[in-house]
Amino acid sequence: MALKLVLVAACALIDSDGRVLIAQRPPEKQMGGLWEFPGGKWEAGERPEETLIRELQEELGITVKEPCLAPFTFASHAYADFHLLMPLYICRRWEGIPQAKEHTALKWVRAKELSDYPMPPADLPLIPMLRDLL
Ligand SMILES: Nc1nc2c([nH]c(=O)n2[C@H]2C[C@H](O)[C@@H](COP(=O)(O)OP(=O)(O)OP(=O)(O)O)O2)c(=O)[nH]1
């Protein structure tokens, strides 16, 4: 069977206290209940930054300008039914107050507390990188 590669653009929003925003996936979704970085699947014709800006508006109701997105790292993870390639951007500047429009809950957490929240397996290598950054 041909490999299905899924491109997902995700973002670590960082507030002025150096906390990171994580969002809890709704129970009915794949990996429901796990905490993730907001973002979503690339759609044909988009640049990854456009994907992310669209998803941040849809999921959190915030407006992000492209120069405020800094590429940080990426996840490359083999799930049973697809391979996830997920660029993770950092953003420290946005307009609006993040609201859980598509998630069960949002939480601002310190980087050292990230490991207290169950996250998808693809995200686990990202946690120490954020800890080093923040
Ligand atoms: N957004 C996001 N997705 C992640 C993370 N880690 C991880 O394995 N994923 C997986 C879960 C999903 O299989 C896929 C992205 O899913 P998504 O549910 O955010 O996609 P989407 O916003 O476009 O939502 P939908 O239209 O597919 O319902 O990537 C993460 O930190 N953030």
Ligand SMILES: [Mg+2]
């Ligand atoms: Mg999403």
